Amino acid sequence: MSAKFKVIFDTDPGVDDAMALYFALAHPDIEVLGITTIFGNVTVQQATTNALYLTRIAGYEIPVAEGAPVPLAKAPGAPPGFIHGDDGLGNLPSRSPVTAQALSCSAAEYIVQMARAHPGEITLVAVAPMTNLGLALKLEPKLPKLLKQVVLMGGTVTEPGNVSPVSEANAWNDPDAADLVFTAGWDLTMVGLDVTHRVVLPGSFFDALADKHQHLAMSTLQHAVHFYCNFYGAIRPELGHACFGHDVLAFVYLVAPELFHTQEGRIRVATTGAGNGQTMMDRHGSLFYPQPGWEPEKPLTRACMQVDVKLCIELIERTLGGNWLKTPLLN
């Protein structure tokens, strides 16, 4: 039997973040050691509240460390309540009482402490603005060698952006941090819009899971997903009442990389101007006219370019449909 992936999950829950979290808790090959939160889909305080809520109602006592409230350099913007709800979970009508608190250390400190305590063992799965990763790199420049690997949902190579013609939301929210992440030198896989825009999950997919489980965690996810589907239905009516699973694909890649076709190249992130947040990949391998910033020593990123959609959706369904939910930890 192969050892489980020991994961720190960096997240801004967020509806697709909630899907990803539940996939990770449900999958037998993943052990979520801790969660770090970040601004993005909601404020960082709301992200922490949601991470604590989602884990406890599913019956899991996982440590949560709160991260950065704002980007490294860019002026902060308002969270997109019209996509994820003002509370990040589709404006839940009520919540059960959960009194768990976040750790006293910051997200960046937690990542560094854990990486030093378990050198070469931890996978960081990051599905949000990359500010915590940037801060952790500043605290511990050897972090890329202390972690086993980083898998991130963010960026795009050939698919159009989702917050500007060229930029994906997580890279756009903190482009300075994203550029640090893509040039840091870890074993890095990017799961971007090139693949996440291929995987469409209908609202009915989550209705069936909620029916099957009859559990607070899954009915919470079901509610959140319907709100999220309303947003996607308005901007992409051809999808029907459905949504993109974005963040869950980072975990699908972790446990089933064979479902993806990848390409390696140097990636930089535009930090200013109209292309702000654009992830630019050198797909040639060697540039005919080498430019500053694209030196051959710059590290390579493995970018997911294609996905087996059918097998991916089957894996998500099988995993979330398993026997993983426990008695909620309330009060």
Ligand code: BDR
């Ligand atoms: C990414 O942006 C966020 O809104 C989602 O949670 C996902 O991480 C998709 O571009």
Ligand code: CA
């Ligand atoms: Ca996210």
